[in-house]
Structures are given as structure tokens and as C-alpha cells.
Amino acid sequence: MRLGLLLAVVLCLPVAQAAEDLTLVSWGGAYTKSQILAFVRPYEQRTDTRMEVLDYNGGLTELRNQVRSLNFRWDVVDLEMSDALRACEEGLLEPIHKHALAPAPDGTATREDFLSGSLTPCAVGTVIWSTALAYDPARLKQTPTRLEDFFDLERFPGPRGMRRTPKANLEWALIADGVPNHKVYEVLATEAGLNRAFEVLTRIKPHIVWWDAGLEAPRLLDTRRVVMTTAYTGRIHDSNRVQGTDYQLLWDHQIWNIDLFGVPRGNPRAKQAWEFIRFATATERLAEQARHIPYGPVRRSSLSRLTPNEREHLPTREANFKNAMQIDAGWWAKHYDRIRPRFDDWLAQPVQVPRKLPR
Amino acid sequence: MAATKIIPVLARAIRGSAIYFRLVLLALILPLSAQAATEVDTLRTEVEQLKLRLDSLEGSLEDEVQAKESASESQDRPQTPAITIGGALRYTYAWRNFEPNSDAKLGDVGLDLFRLNVDGQRDNFLVSAEYRFYPYMSTLHHGWFGYETDSGAQWQAGVSQVPFGLLPYASHNFWFGVPFYLGLADDYDSGIKFIDKGEAWDLQLAFYKNGELGNAASSNRYSYDPIIVSADNTAQNEEVNTFNARLAYTFGAGRECNHELGLSAQAGQLYNRQTQRHGSQWASALHLDSRCGRWNIQFEAGRYGYQPRNASGVSDNTVTLGAFAYPYAVASRGSFGVLNFAYNLPVAPDSVDLITCYNDFSVLGKDEASFNDSMVNTLGCAIGDGPLFTYIDLVAGHNMIFLGSGSLAGGGNNQWETRLNINVGYYW
Numbered sequence: 034m035r036l037g038l039l040l041a042v043v044l045c046l047p048v049a050q051a052a053e054d055l056t057l058v059s060w061g062g063a064y065t066k067s068q069i070l071a072f073v074r075p076y077e078q079r080t081d082t083r084m085e086v087l088d089y090n091g092g093l094t095e096l097r098n099q100v101r102s103l104n105f106r107w108d109v110v111d112l113e114m115s116d117a118l119r120a121c122e123e124g125l126l127e128p129i130h131k132h133a134l135a136p137a138p139d140g141t142a143t144r145e146d147f148l149s150g151s152l153t154p155c156a157v158g159t160v161i162w163s164t165a166l167a168y169d170p171a172r173l174k175q176t177p178t179r180l181e182d183f184f185d186l187e188r189f190p191g192p193r194g195m196r197r198t199p200k201a202n203l204e205w206a207l208i209a210d211g212v213p214n215h216k217v218y219e220v221l222a223t224e225a226g227l228n229r230a231f232e233v234l235t236r237i238k239p240h241i242v243w244w245d246a247g248l249e250a251p252r253l254l255d256t257r258r259v260v261m262t263t264a265y266t267g268r269i270h271d272s273n274r275v276q277g278t279d280y281q282l283l284w285d286h287q288i289w290n291i292d293l294f295g296v297p298r299g300n301p302r303a304k305q306a307w308e309f310i311r312f313a314t315a316t317e318r319l320a321e322q323a324r325h326i327p328y329g330p331v332r333r334s335s336l337s338r339l340t341p342n343e344r345e346h347l348p349t350r351e352a353n354f355k356n357a358m359q360i361d362a363g364w365w366a367k368h369y370d371r372i373r374p375r376f377d378d379w380l381a382q383p384v385q386v387p388r389k390l391p392r
Numbered sequence: 393m394a395a396t397k398i399i400p401v402l403a404r405a406i407r408g409s410a411i412y413f414r415l416v417l418l419a420l421i422l423p424l425s426a427q428a429a430t431e432v433d434t435l436r437t438e439v440e441q442l443k444l445r446l447d448s449l450e451g452s453l454e455d456e457v458q459a460k461e462s463a464s465e466s467q468d469r470p471q472t473p474a475i476t477i478g479g480a481l482r483y484t485y486a487w488r489n490f491e492p493n494s495d496a497k498l499g500d501v502g503l504d505l506f507r508l509n510v511d512g513q514r515d516n517f518l519v520s521a522e523y524r525f526y527p528y529m530s531t532l533h534h535g536w537f538g539y540e541t542d543s544g545a546q547w548q549a550g551v552s553q554v555p556f557g558l559l560p561y562a563s564h565n566f567w568f569g570v571p572f573y574l575g576l577a578d579d580y581d582s583g584i585k586f587i588d589k590g591e592a593w594d595l596q597l598a599f600y601k602n603g604e605l606g607n608a609a610s611s612n613r614y615s616y617d618p619i620i621v622s623a624d625n626t627a628q629n630e631e632v633n634t635f636n637a638r639l640a641y642t643f644g645a646g647r648e649c650n651h652e653l654g655l656s657a658q659a660g661q662l663y664n665r666q667t668q669r670h671g672s673q674w675a676s677a678l679h680l681d682s683r684c685g686r687w688n689i690q691f692e693a694g695r696y697g698y699q700p701r702n703a704s705g706v707s708d709n710t711v712t713l714g715a716f717a718y719p720y721a722v723a724s725r726g727s728f729g730v731l732n733f734a735y736n737l738p739v740a741p742d743s744v745d746l747i748t749c750y751n752d753f754s755v756l757g758k759d760e761a762s763f764n765d766s767m768v769n770t771l772g773c774a775i776g777d778g779p780l781f782t783y784i785d786l787v788a789g790h791n792m793i794f795l796g797s798g799s800l801a802g803g804g805n806n807q808w809e810t811r812l813n814i815n816v817g818y819y820w
Binding site for chain 1: 560566646647648735736739746750776817819
């Protein structure tokens with residue numbers, strides 16, 4: 034009888050001690066799935082924490098709203114580098130906790146193990162991801178071999194998919210117009226350079242189908258709405274792996290970026306959030322994520338755990354990395370608020386006579 | 393002793409689980425009990441139950457991950473609501489040189505329309521409807537429900553736009569052109585339509601039971617059809633059982649310059665309510681719609697014919713069409729032509745969204761030698777900025793309906809008349 038009582042007490046104990054829920058907001062689709070499998074689910078199992086995973090399409094509007102209203106629905110946010118830098122400048126993120134990160138298994142300090150630039154004052158890098166060009170070889174008469182082909186409607190006729198953002202698109206427009214990688218931001222910083230980039234985009238604008246969420250890019254190819262599209266490389270790999278498609282990636286002038294985890298400033302669950310980040314950015318967890326989506330882990334120790342086969346589709350593979358350009362997150366953090374309204378105006382201004390004016 | 397043997401079994405069974413911690417604690421407590429040895433069987437049962445519970449929890453965890461993945465995938469889809477509501481409020485300024493009062497007052501301003509739109513898609517099912525309120529009538533503009541196949545082909549049932557000639561409009565201006573007033577452009581009827589549009593080919597087939605209202609005695613409609621005016625022997629015909637086919641091919645699809653070349657055909661019956669006999673009606677057209685950079689050139693040439701079965705003594709040379717609460721006669725047979733030029737001006741980034749200027753010309757040659765030809769030319773610009781859209785049109789008509797005493801049948805003053813039309817609308 035007494036044993037039964039003890040059993041009941043013991044079984045009830047951990048339920049009362051269950052950790053608080055955490056909410057991770059990320060980019061959805063195959064990317065979020067890789068995070069769930071690599072560290073969200075293991076973290077739940079290890080800590081009895083229940084994690085909510087939400088999707089968003091970037092930007093700081095919602096983060097600003099939550100921090101300013103002290104009404105926190107997000108605990109850990111997956112941010113693009115430029116957003117992370119801007120958010121940090123605006124005081125929207127908690128500074129990295131001194132002991133937030135786990136060292137490498139061989140004892141290498143985190144500062145040395147994380148790739149240069151992947152640790153910022155307010156956010157911790159996780160993966161190097163890349164935007165490149167994807168196409169369906171079955172729908173093109175010849176194979177595109179360089180970035181310029183994306184902007185060549187005569188040799189490669191057909192609609193193009195592009196992410197609805199000036200980031201990367203303006204850089205590609207200038208590169209396709211002959212500007213070398215290292216001069217892109219210097220040119221883009223001038224009014225003439227900005228005009229030049231928009232003029233290049235304007236040439237193909239009537240044939241652009243815009244996408245917002247990452248999963249839409251392979252879907253545009255699935256539904257034959259475009260013959261080529263810019264895409265997160267991991268999404269194309271995932272489509273080929275899961276759906277059996279045969280979409281090809283053109284890595285020429287791929288634009289890579291770093292995703293980071295940050296914690297909204299003032300969040301009462303910040304301590305738990307940093308515990309999760311420490312777990313999720315540990316060597317084995319980041320290596321595990323790369324096994325589910327071919328994005329490069331930002332830790333050297335994680336990269337060394339991947340087999341050559343697992344590294345083949347990473348943006349950081351040597352053959353894929355030729356001509357690669359890192360998006361200048363600092364530049365975008367400084368210029369985004371000026372360029373975005375112009376981009377939106379440009380979007381609203383058709384090039385061709387519209388087929389259907391309001392009647 | 394028995395308890396210590398059970399601990400590794402428990403550990404193997406539940407390693408990796410949060411319950412592991414609970415049972416280790418339980419195992420530490422067990423030796424403290426003097427009755428432990430005698431309750432091994434009971435404990436084994438408990439352990440079995442715990443293992444079952446663990447399996448259940450693991451299963452739940454799998455379900456939870458699946459649910460998270462599914463939620464994630466579904467949220468990654470474009471966030472478009474199933475139904476969107478839109479509409480417009482428009483006002484018109486018009487100055488007419490052929491109306492002395494309008495001329496003296498330098499024109500009039502008034503409500504053009506208030507309209508509501510509903511468009512939606514759920515899975516493969518579609519719906520689209522628009523209802524318009526004019527100061528002098530209210531009517532359904534279009535209203536159909538549809539189905540989109542996985543290959544992208546579409547079926548529409550209800551009141552839909554008739555697939556004929558230049559689509560969606562045979563003009564750029566607000567006032568339209570000759571084909572619209574003949575019921576051969578932007579026409580809507582009740583029936584079923586099939587659309588299969590590929591990269592270059594565009595095939596549309598349709599069968600329309602009748603005009604959009606199902607009541608040929610009413611001219612309170614948006615698009616022109618043969619209508620019945622009860623007290624008029626010459627206006628007793630209505631179009632029924634009409635087949636439409638339109639095939640177009642775009643040369644240079646996906647390139648900077650592309651040219652749509654198309655053929656359209658329409659054939660159906662013309663029922664005379666007075667004689668209760670079926671006549672016939674047909675039309676055909678060839679069109680070219682070229683877009684190159686900021687330029688757009690539209691061309692259309694066609695013929696049409698009505699063979700009414702009128703009462704004896706009633707001329708077959710005209711039929712009566714009606715819309716916008718106004719019936720008028722048109723020649724029973726004729727040829728029509730359209731030639732439109734438009735240019736989309738480049739605009740500064742922080743200015744308006746769109747300025748498209750155009751010159752639209754259209755003509756009707758009537759087979760009846762005693763009828764004067766009709767023509768209309770509209771020079772204008774359309775300016776869009778956010779929800780505001782404005783047309784500024786200078787309309788010049790020669791023997792054109794609604795411009796002086798012009799007529800699309802016989803009669804008319806056979807001279808040029810002018811109307812300045814400015815239409816300002818807020819669209820949402």
C-alpha cells in the first residue's frame with residue numbers, strides 16, 4: 034500500500050516540474066523540418082520542454098511590436114544576418130549570454146570554433162545558407178551555365194521566379210550587368226548604381242513571378258509557372274529528395290548568408306531560450322541539421338563530422354563556392370529602409386501596358 | 393535484490409525518455425521498503441504498464457513532430473484567404489460638344505458606379521462575381537463558379553466573359569470601342585466555358601444558353617445582347633444556344649517581344665418571341681495583340697451577321713441590342729475593325745504607379761448600302777496610383793451610338809461628335 038503511494042507520488046513529481054514552453058520562429062518548410070529533427074525534438078525529449086515552432090518570412094516588424102509592447106509570443110527567432118544586425122542596433126535582442134554557447138567536443142573555444150562573422154553581439158550563427166538559381170532541365174532547350182543566362186530572355190525564354198525582396202536581386206542584376214563581386218556594394222551605394230540595378234531587373238520584370246516563402250520557389254517549378262527561379266538551395270535539394278524532381282542548381286554567383294538565433298529583449302523566458310540555443314548550436318546538433326538540409330554548419334567542429342557525401346550539396350563545397358558572394362548584411366542593415374520603399378514602388382509600376390486595366 | 397535486477401531492464405526499456413529519471417528515483421526508493429521482495433510480481437505488472445505508457449508517449453511524440461512538420465508546411469504556403477472582397481467607387485466628369493446644356497455648363501460630374509467583387513479559391517474550386525450599382529440600374533456584371541484541373545485547365549459555369557477577339561478588352565480606354573457596342577467585346581453570357589492556356593497556346597471553348605440575365609426583356613445589363621422591347625415589332629429577338637471557340641498562339645512567349653495571334657468564332661440561334669421561330673447569329677474575328685517593351689499594338693478584324701425570323705413586314709436589316717438600360721438598333725450584318733496603340737510611360741520611383749497613354753480606333757462597315765459607317769477614336773491616358781485609377785479620354789465618334797445622334801444602324805447625323813470623359817475610381 035505504502036509502495037503504491039510512493040509510486041504515485043514519484044510518477045506525479047516530474048509532471049509538476051515540467052519546464053515552461055518555448056516558441057521558436059523560423060522559416061518553414063524543409064528548413065524548419067531540419068531544425069525540428071536536429072535539435073527541437075531532442076531538446077524536448079531531454080528537458081521536458083514543449084516547443085512551439087512558428088513560421089515567418091523575415092523582417093523585424095513583428096519582433097519590434099513584441100519588444101515594444103512587452104507582449105512576447107516569440108522566445109527564439111531565426112534571423113537573417115542583416116535583420117540580426119539591425120535588430121541588435123535597435124535594441125530588440127538580448128545580448129549573447131557570456132556562457133551561452135557550448136565549446137567544441139575537443140575543448141576548442143567557441144570563438145575559434147564558430148566561423149568568422151557568425152557570432153554577433155546579439156545573435157548566434159547556425160547555418161550558412163544560400164540563394165542560387167534553379168531550373169527544370171526538361172523545360173529548357175539549352176542548359177544555363179552562368180548567372181547572365183537568368184537575365185537573357187532571348188536565349189532562355191520563359192517566366193522567372195524571384196523572391197519579393199531587393200536583397201540579392203539587386204546584387205545579381207549588377208553582376209549580370211558586368212560588375213565584379215567585390216565592387217557590387219560600392220556600385221549599389223550610388224544612385225546611379227541603384228538605377229542601373231533596377232534597369233537590369235526592369236528588362237525581365239514582365240516575366241517575373243514573385244515568391245515570398247521558400248517553399249514557393251520549387252512549387253513554381255512544379256506547377257510550370259516558371260522555367261527558372263532563384264531559390265534557397267536547400268529547398269531545391271529537398272524537392273528532389275522528397276518529390277523525386279530533377280531540378281538543377283546553377284551555383285554561379287550564389288549569394289550566401291548566415292542564419293542566426295536571437296532572443297527578443299526583455300523576454301521573461303530569456304534564460305530558457307539561451308539554454309535552448311546552447312543546445313541547438315552544439316557541435317553535433319548543427320552537424321545533424323546539415324544531414325537533413327544541405328546548409329553548411331557555422332561550426333568547424335560540426336563540418337568535420339560530416340561525410341564527403343553529406344558535404345556534396347552544401348553551398349560551401351569548393352566546386353559550388355566558386356564566384357560565391359556573401360551578402361553584405363551590414364550594408365543592407367544600413368540601406369534597407371531606404372531601398373525597400375523604392376523596390377515596392379518599382380514593383381507597383383508595370384513595364385508593359387497592363388492586359389487588364391480596371392474597368 | 394529483485395528490485396536491483398529490475399533497474400537495468402527498466403533502463404533499457406525507457407532509455408532516452410523523460411520517464412527514465414522518474415523510475416531511477418523509484419528504484420532508489422524500492423530497497424527502503426521491507427515489503428519490496430514480496431511485491432515483485434506487482435512491480436513487474438507496474439513496469440509493464442509503464443513500458444506501455446512509454447510506448448504511448450513515444451508515439452505521441454512522433455505524432456507531435458509530424459503535426460509540427462505539417463503545420464510548418466501548411467504555413468509555408470502563400471497566405472491567401474479563401475475569399476477576397478473587393479470593389480470600386482467611381483465618379484465621371486463628362487463634357488459633350490453635342491449637348492448644348494453640357495457645352496454651356498462645361499460638363500457634368502456624377503456617380504458612375506459602386507461595385508462589389510467576390511473572388512475566391514479553395515483547393516481546385518473557384519468563384520468570381522461582381523455586382524454593379526449604377527444610378528439608373530443595378531446588375532450582375534459576372535458571376536461564375538469554376539474548377540481548375542491539376543494541369544491548369546479551367547471550367548467556369550455561370551455568367552462569364554465570352555471568349556471572342558481581343559481579351560480581356562478590345563480597347564485601353566474607359567469608353568471602349570465599336571466591338572463592345574456590338575456585343576462582341578467584353579460580353580458576358582450565361583453558360584459554361586472551358587479554358588486551357590499553356591505557355592503559347594490558349595484555347596477557350598464555351599456554350600452559352602442565353603445572355604447574362606436569362607431575361608431578354610430587360611436591358612438593365614452590363615454587356616450588349618439582342619433584347620426584346622415589348623411594344624416594338626423590330627425588337628423581338630434574343631440570342632440562345634450560342635457556341636464560342638477561340639484559339640490563340642503567342643509567338644515569342646516569354647520573350648521581351650511577344651505577339652498573340654488568334655481566331656474566334658461564334659454561332660448560335662436567334663429566337664424571335666413574336667413568331668416563335670429560330671433564326672441564327674454568327675460572328676468571327678482575327679486578332680493580333682503585340683507587346684514589345686512598353687508598346688502595345690492591338691488589331692482585330694471581324695464580321696458578324698444576324699438572320700432573324702421576324703414577323704412579316706418587319707425589316708431584317710437591323711436587330712435591337714440593349715444594355716445600360718438603353719436599347720438601340722444595329723445593322724444586321726457588317727464588318728468591324730480595331731486598331732489600338734498604347735505606350736506605358738516610365739515613371740519616377742516616388743511618383744504614380746502607372747501612366748499608360750493610348751489611341752484606340754474602331755470602325756463598323758455595314759453591309760446595308762444605305763447605312764452610314766460608324767467609327768470612334770479615343771485618345772487618352774490612364775493614370776494609376778495606389779487604389780486610385782483615372783482615365784482621361786477624348787472620345788471622337790462619327791455616326792457612333794451615344795455620341796450625338798449617331799447610330800450603329802441606319803440614320804444618324806453622319807458627323808464627328810466629341811466627348812471629354814474623365815473617370816476617377818477608388819478600387820479595393
